[in-house]
Structure formats: structure tokens, C-alpha cells
Amino acid sequence: MDFALTGEQEAFRAEIREFLSSEVLAEERVEDGWISGYSREFSQKLGQQGWIGLTWPKKYGGQEKSYLDRLILTEELLRAGAPVAAHWLGDRQVGPALLAYGSEEQKQKILPQVCKGEVVFCLGMSEPGSGSDLASLQTRANEEGDHYTLNGQKIWTSFAHVADYAYLVARTDPDAPKHRGISEFLVAMDTPGIDVRPLIDATGEHHFNEVFFDNVEVPKNRLIGEKNRGWYQIASQLDYERSGIERLLSNYPLFQDTVRYAKERGLTKDPLVRDTLSQLQIELDLGRSMVYKVAWYLTQKIVPNYEAAMAKCFCTEVEQRIAKAVSELLGDYAVLLPGSPHARLAGRAAREYLYAPAYTIQGGTSNILRNIIAIRGLGLQPG
Numbered sequence: 072m073d074f075a076l077t078g079e080q081e082a083f084r085a086e087i088r089e090f091l092s093s094e095v096l097a098e099e100r101v102e103d104g105w106i107s108g109y110s111r112e113f114s115q116k117l118g119q120q121g122w123i124g125l126t127w128p129k130k131y132g133g134q135e136k137s138y139l140d141r142l143i144l145t146e147e148l149l150r151a152g153a154p155v156a157a158h159w160l161g162d163r164q165v166g167p168a169l170l171a172y173g174s175e176e177q178k179q180k181i182l183p184q185v186c187k188g189e190v191v192f193c194l195g196m197s198e199p200g201s202g203s204d205l206a207s208l209q210t211r212a213n214e215e216g217d218h219y220t221l222n223g224q225k226i227w228t229s230f231a232h233v234a235d236y237a238y239l240v241a242r243t244d245p246d247a248p249k250h251r252g253i254s255e256f257l258v259a260m261d262t263p264g265i266d267v268r269p270l271i272d273a274t275g276e277h278h279f280n281e282v283f284f285d286n287v288e289v290p291k292n293r294l295i296g297e298k299n300r301g302w303y304q305i306a307s308q309l310d311y312e313r314s315g316i317e318r319l320l321s322n323y324p325l326f327q328d329t330v331r332y333a334k335e336r337g338l339t340k341d342p343l344v345r346d347t348l349s350q351l352q353i354e355l356d357l358g359r360s361m362v363y364k365v366a367w368y369l370t371q372k373i374v375p376n377y378e379a380a381m382a383k384c385f386c387t388e389v390e391q392r393i394a395k396a397v398s399e400l401l402g403d404y405a406v407l408l409p410g411s412p413h414a415r416l417a418g419r420a421a422r423e424y425l426y427a428p429a430y431t432i433q434g435g436t437s438n439i440l441r442n443i444i445a446i447r448g449l450g451l452q453p454g
């Protein structure tokens with residue numbers, strides 16, 4: 072078996088690196104660039120390169136490249152600490168979901184805009200009483216004449232305050248068993264009756280929100296796929312959401328800068344420092360091979376459901392170990408006054424320490440993923 076990338080793929084990687092070397096300056100690198108690095112301008116530049124919707128059909132603005140090409144692209148963007156949040160959800164999961172289940176009208180209208188980096192999405196899934204058990208959601212969409220009327224509340228909705236559309240799940244048949252009465256919608260965020268309220272996370276940043284829907288009218292042509300089949304459509308979407316390399320590289324820029332700093336300051340004379348950083352590098356390489364395996368499955372049209380769960384579970388725990396180790400290593404410097412050459416690095420480590428618990432919650436908790444691995448991977452049925 073040959074694990075090497077092709078010459079064309081290596082050339083693509085080099086082209087991306089060259090582009091990023093002038094577009095993302097060292098002092099502007101960010102952690103969690105796919106969550107906190109929001110820049111419509113940067114997304115539009117990527118759109119001009121043809122680097123959004125890379126795997127999609129050309130007739131919708133895509134490039135018809137492979138999932139491995141897309142993985143190379145996302146790997147380079149995240150390693151560089153690029154601000155990719157504005158197009159991330161559209162590129163990663165809303166676009167693929169529309170390609171799979173959307174109407175021709177929806178594909179023609181929305182996908183070319185996503186490819187140009189001109190449209191921002193949020194995901195309206197979680198509710199105050201429904202997170203892991205998403206199928207218990209209570210937001211209602213009642214069919215009335217030429218539209219659905221939406222009432223309810225979503226929570227933890229990243230980007231709702233800047234999004235053009237919500238990709239939203241709601242209950243369309245309250246009498247059906249809970250998995251069978253759910254549908255998916257594309258809701259324009261400027262529709263009357265939507266109220267977005269900020270939630271500030273532990274780092275002091277605002278990226279997620281509560282969203283309230285009060286008699287919001289959604290035209291019928293904004294239903295995605297089949298009415299009441301939404302649950303089965305979401306399942307494949309979650310595999311895209313869980314299996315990407317963003318679940319491994321969220322804080323890679325900080326890891327890389329810390330290794331550089333440790334070498335420059337001679338900290339690597341300490342065997343414990345060497346051991347810690349080497350162990351993390353081993354785990355990064357292991358996680359990377361799991362993510363590449365999932366991308367390879369996608370190229371073969373194999374659904375990677377327990378493999379996606381394994382990758383997310385392992386990789387996000389590596390990210391947490393990185394956050395902890397780096398904070399400990401830079402701990403003495405975290406109290407440095409602003410203006411010190413090391414203050415920014417220490418500040419990034421402190422922020423990471425506060426943010427890292429989210430890695431094993433967002434996109435499905437590790438407990439839930441272990442259930443999936445147990446049931447679908449190992450065939451261990453609950454008693």
C-alpha cells in the first residue's frame with residue numbers, strides 16, 4: 072500500500088502554502104480559526120481562488136476535486152491559523168447537505184454564493200432541552216398555506232448574529248415517533264420574528280447565541296429534502312461535521328509556536344519538556360492518520376460513521392491535552408505585562424486553556440461518540 076500523496080496533490084499543497092504565506096501574517100495567526108476567525112473578506116479571497124466547495128460539481132461553482140484535496144486545503148488553512156469561520160459551515164456541511172437533499176432551485180441559488188464566500192450560515196439544532204438527544208427537539212414548524220410557521224428556541228447557535236441563513240431542524244409532525252416527525256429548513260435570518268441574543272463564552276468571546284422564533288414564516292420552497300425525513304438526513308451531515316481535521320488542528324498554531332519558543336529559550340534541555348512535546352506530536356500524527364482514513368472513505372463513497380466518531384473522540388482529546396500542556400509550559404509567562412515579546416503567546420495559551428473544554432462537547436460529546444463506537448463499531452448492544 073502506498074500512503075504517499077500524488078505529485079499533483081503535493082503541488083496543490085505548495086500552492087496553498089504560498090498563498091497563505093502572504094495572506095496570514097505570523098502575528099495574526101489565530102487558534103480555532105474555524106470558530107473565532109471570522110472574516111468575510113478572507114473567505115471571499117479563498118472563493119476567488121476556487122477553494123470553497125472544492126469537491127462540488129462545476130455547474131454549482133465547485134471544482135470537482137477529491138475529498139483528499141479538500142483535506143489538504145483545510146489542513147493547510149488551519150495549520151496557518153487562517154480566519155476561515157465565515158465560510159466554514161457552508162463549505163463543510165450545509166453545501167454537502169444541499170447537494171444530497173436540496174431542490175434544484177436551492178442548489179442553483181445557494182451553492183454558487185457559498186463558493187464565492189458570500190454567504191454565512193448558522194446551524195439551528197440544539198435547544199435548551201435537546202442537545203445529545205437532538206431528536207427530542209421541540210421547535211415547531213406548522214404547515215399553513217404557502218409557508219411553514221416556526222415557533223421555538225435554539226441555543227448555542229454559533230454565528231447566528233452574523234449569518235444570512237440558519238440551517239434549522241424543527242418538528243413538523245408532533246404525533247409521529249420522535250425521530251420521524253422532524254424536517255430541515257433553510258431560514259433567512261432577516262425574516263421578521265427572529266430574535267438573536269448573545270451568549271458570551273468562558274474566554275469572553277461572542278460566537279454563539281440563543282435564537283428565538285416567534286411566528287416566523289418560512290416559504291415552503293425552503294424545506295430541505297422530504298418532510299418528516301429530516302432526522303435521517305441529519306445523520307449523514309453529522310458525519311461531515313465530526314470527521315474533519317478541524318477536530319485535530321484547532322490549536323495547532325499555538326502548539327507549533329510553543330515548540331518554536333521552547334527551542335529558542337532552551338526549554339528543551341529539560342527532558343520532561345522534550346517528552347511532553349514529543350508525545351503530543353505522536354498523538355497529532357495518529358489523529359491525522361485517522362482523519363485521512365475518513366477522507367479516503369469519502370473518496371470511495373463509504374459512509375464513515377463509527378470511524379468519524381472515533382476520529383472526533385480521539386482528536387478533540389488530543390487538542391485538550393495540547394491546551395493543558397502548553398498552558399503549563401508557558402504558565403510563568405501568562406502573567407507578563409502587555410508589550411512583553413511573549414505576552415501574545417502566553418495570552419493565546421490562557422485563552423486556549425479556557426476554550427478547550429468545548430472541543431469534546433461541540434459537534435457531539437465524547438460520551439455520545441463512545442456510544443456510537445460501541446454500538447456501530449463493536450456491535451455492543453445496550454442491555
Ligand SMILES: Cc1cc2nc3c(=O)[nH]c(=O)nc-3n(C[C@H](O)[C@H](O)[C@H](O)COP(=O)(O)OP(=O)(O)OC[C@H]3O[C@@H](n4cnc5c(N)ncnc54)[C@H](O)[C@@H]3O)c2cc1C
Pocket residue numbers: 193194195196197198199200201202203204226227228229230279429432433434435436437438439442
Ligand atoms: C463551542 C460550542 C459551539 C456550539 N455550536 C452549536 C451550533 O452552532 N449549533 C447547535 O445547534 N449547537 C451548537 N452547540 C451545542 C452542542 O452541539 C451541544 O452542546 C452538544 O450536542 C451537547 O448537548 P448539551 O449541551 O445539551 O448537553 P447534554 O446533551 O445535556 O449532555 C450533558 C452531559 O451528559 C452526557 N450524556 C447525555 N446523553 C448521554 C448518553 N446517552 N450517554 C452517555 N452520556 C450522555 C453528555 O455527554 C454530557 O456530558 C455548540 C456547543 C459548543 C460547546
